[in-house]
Amino acid sequence: MREFILKASKAFTSPFNLNDLVGSGRIDLVCRCISNAFFVSEAIRKDVCFHAILEGPREPPKLISFFGSELKNISPDEKSIASLIRRALKAGLGLKKGEEKFVSSGIKVAKKSFEELIKEKAKSCQLIYLYPKGKDIREFEFREDFCFVLGDQKGLPKKTESLLERVGAEKVSVGKITYLASHVIVICHNELDRRL
Numbered sequence: 001m002r003e004f005i006l007k008a009s010k011a012f013t014s015p016f017n018l019n020d021l022v023g024s025g026r027i028d029l030v031c032r033c034i035s036n037a038f039f040v041s042e043a044i045r046k047d048v049c050f051h052a053i054l055e056g057p058r059e060p061p062k063l064i065s066f067f068g069s070e071l072k073n074i075s076p077d078e079k080s081i082a083s084l085i086r087r088a089l090k091a092g093l094g095l096k097k098g099e100e101k102f103v104s105s106g107i108k109v110a111k112k113s114f115e116e117l118i119k120e121k122a123k124s125c126q127l128i129y130l131y132p133k134g135k136d137i138r139e140f141e142f143r144e145d146f147c148f149v150l151g152d153q154k155g156l157p158k159k160t161e162s163l164l165e166r167v168g169a170e171k172v173s174v175g176k177i178t179y180l181a182s183h184v185i186v187i188c189h190n191e192l193d194r195r196l
Helices: 027-038 078-091 114-124 158-166 181-194
Strands: 002-008 048-054 062-067 100-104 107-110 126-136 146-151 170-173
Touching: 002 027, 002 114, 002 181, 027 048, 027 062, 027 078, 027 181, 048 114, 062 078, 078 100, 078 107, 114 126, 114 158, 126 158, 146 181
Parallel strands: 002 048, 002 146, 126 146, 126 170
Antiparallel strands: 048 062, 062 107, 100 107
16 A cells, blocks of 8 residues: 655645635645546556645644545546545534544545644554655665655645654655655656556
């Protein structure tokens, strides 16, 4: 299973305007990451799980998880994915801490913070922090269960980096250039696909 965690620091946590994804805390970025995590030519990757932690207004934090093995009726374009996120946020209005709800096949919303999810994942898989000065991904040894952690356009704050260090996350780099988060996902997939 390939897992990804995206910390979206400004992404809205209540229903937003589908015609203004950029102005909704960069939901457009979240949608591109989801699309690149799952879609290949004429197919969906079934061995992928994607977690978006949304931390913007009005009900932060919200965790929206997508499970490739169960996803149905999903298209790769931003607006279609945004409508699924919006539906999940509507279903998640008023959730109490720790509560979760399945929205549709392969999509779940929960009231869970980035910190809680990271601590949970650290117990069950190899955490990989995608970081420009980390070990080259081409020389990195993946274990059976692993989870990539990446930030949005603002990156990850020092406090978050300290948490990742405390839980033993390994720093891995996809190259010297700082790529868009959605591109980093494709590069990770490509590296893993080449090893099959």
